[in-house]
Amino acid sequence: MRLVVTGRDGQVATSLLEAGKARDGIEVVAVGRPALDLTQPDTVFQALAAARPDIVVSAAAYTAVDQAEDEPDLAFAVNAVGAGKVAEAAAQLGVPVIHLSTDYVFDGSKDGAYVETDATAPLGVYGASKLAGELAVAAANPRHLILRTAWVYSPFGRNFVKTMLRLAGDRDEIAVVADQWGNPTSALDIADAILHAAAMLRDDEAFDGYGIYHLAGTGETSWSGFARHILDTSARYGGPTARVRDIATSDYPTKAKRPANSRLSSAKFEGAFGWQAPEWREASHEVVERLTAR
Numbered sequence: 001m002r003l004v005v006t007g008r009d010g011q012v013a014t015s016l017l018e019a020g021k022a023r024d025g026i027e028v029v030a031v032g033r034p035a036l037d038l039t040q041p042d043t044v045f046q047a048l049a050a051a052r053p054d055i056v057v058s059a060a061a062y063t064a065v066d067q068a069e070d071e072p073d074l075a076f077a078v079n080a081v082g083a084g085k086v087a088e089a090a091a092q093l094g095v096p097v098i099h100l101s102t103d104y105v106f107d108g109s110k111d112g113a114y115v116e117t118d119a120t121a122p123l124g125v126y127g128a129s130k131l132a133g134e135l136a137v138a139a140a141n142p143r144h145l146i147l148r149t150a151w152v153y154s155p156f157g158r159n160f161v162k163t164m165l166r167l168a169g170d171r172d173e174i175a176v177v178a179d180q181w182g183n184p185t186s187a188l189d190i191a192d193a194i195l196h197a198a199a200m201l202r203d204d205e206a207f208d209g210y211g212i213y214h215l216a217g218t219g220e221t222s223w224s225g226f227a228r229h230i231l232d233t234s235a236r237y238g239g240p241t242a243r244v245r246d247i248a249t250s251d252y253p254t255k256a257k258r259p260a261n262s263r264l265s266s267a268k269f270e271g272a273f274g275w276q277a278p279e280w281r282e283a284s285h286e287v288v289e290r291l292t293a294r
């Protein structure tokens with residue numbers, strides 16, 4: 001089975017490439033710019049057709065949350081129109097699409113963890129563009145899995161874990177918001193879950209579970225709780241460390257508003273696919289260990 005993933009250097013794409021190498025019977029190929037450019041819809045079908053997918057994984061996206069507030073047209077071109085084109089190309093090629101979306105489609109006003117049927121209400125341009133992408137994907141290809149994930153980190157690309165390790169390299173103390181809650185999710189685990197789901201789509205001819213799923217790390221924390229765990233773990237491996245000071249969202253002004261609670265319930269995914277993400281502390285421990293290994 002051949003998975004073709006969009007966005008060659010992204011966290012999820014790189015993690016899928018790594019996971020694919022370790023699995024017999026699964027080949028992962030990544031296509032990115034300039035061959036596949038989501039702002040150039042004509043390149044999308046060509047690049048995907050040339051890569052001969054059995055399943056398309058749509059992981060390329062405009063992910064700069066604050067910058068998106070200044071570039072709404074680009075964010076929508078990539079995350080909405082571009083994502084729709086990817087799903088449409090998969091449909092034309094007769095294959096399913098697994099599309100990644102985000103917890104930032106919610107406004108964070110719910111008390112508990114969000115389920116798939118909860119009302120969406122993005123607070124910013126990034127979340128709104130990703131929500132428009134979900135609708136475009138669903139409209140273009142009935143054989144879609146839309147996986148909403150959250151707070152993604154990995155040894156690759158840009159993410160909160162790498163930011164904390166970098167800041168700890170030149171500060172004794174880092175102030176981090178303590179009033180935004182969510183589920184840190186390792187891209188290594190997202191890759192594992194995608195390969196697991198892809199194998200089910202391949203093996204189960206009668207699969208009828210297409211639709212939206214939440215897929216995030218097990219357990220919850222705040223950004224400051226996450227930061228503290230990252231830097232404690234780093235210290236254990238002799239990596240950079242710093243004290244973490246709890247602050248309020250109002251003490252850390254950003255262009256984009258972020259949800260105070262974007263916890264996702266992954267129960268639907270667990271039930272349908274029999275796969276559960278590891279606890280966030282263990283999962284991030286592994287990534288911090290890889291990043292601090294010398």
Ligand SMILES: NC(=O)C1=CN([C@@H]2O[C@H](COP(=O)(O)OP(=O)(O)OC[C@H]3O[C@@H](n4cnc5c(N)ncnc54)[C@H](OP(=O)(O)O)[C@@H]3O)[C@@H](O)[C@H]2O)C=CC1
Nearest residue numbers: 007009010011012037038060061063100102149150151152
């Ligand atoms: N990161 C996170 O915390 C979360 C991410 N998600 C979603 O998961 C998915 C994967 O995220 P992640 O791996 O972290 O993303 P990254 O930001 O690590 O990577 C995004 C990739 O998209 C590519 N890309 C951007 N614009 C274009 C374009 N116009 N044409 C082609 N490729 C483009 C980038 O290419 P280049 O390298 O050339 O810039 C990059 O390879 C995304 O859909 C994201 O919205 C959901 C929840 C949380």
Ligand SMILES: Cc1cn([C@H]2C[C@H](O)[C@@H](COP(=O)(O)OP(=O)(O)O[C@H]3O[C@@H](C)C(=O)[C@@H](O)[C@H]3O)O2)c(=O)[nH]c1=O
Nearest residue numbers: 063065102103150151152160163175176177223252258
């Ligand atoms: C760097 C830093 C951030 N923060 C805060 C800002 C913000 O509220 C929170 C996280 O900051 P970041 O900018 O790293 O994260 P952010 O870009 O908001 O991350 C989001 O990315 C997109 C792509 C998603 O889909 C989301 O699931 C989520 O992972 O931490 C601090 O309080 N102190 C700091 O030193």
Ligand SMILES: [Mg+2]
Nearest residue numbers: 020021023026
């Ligand atoms: Mg292999």
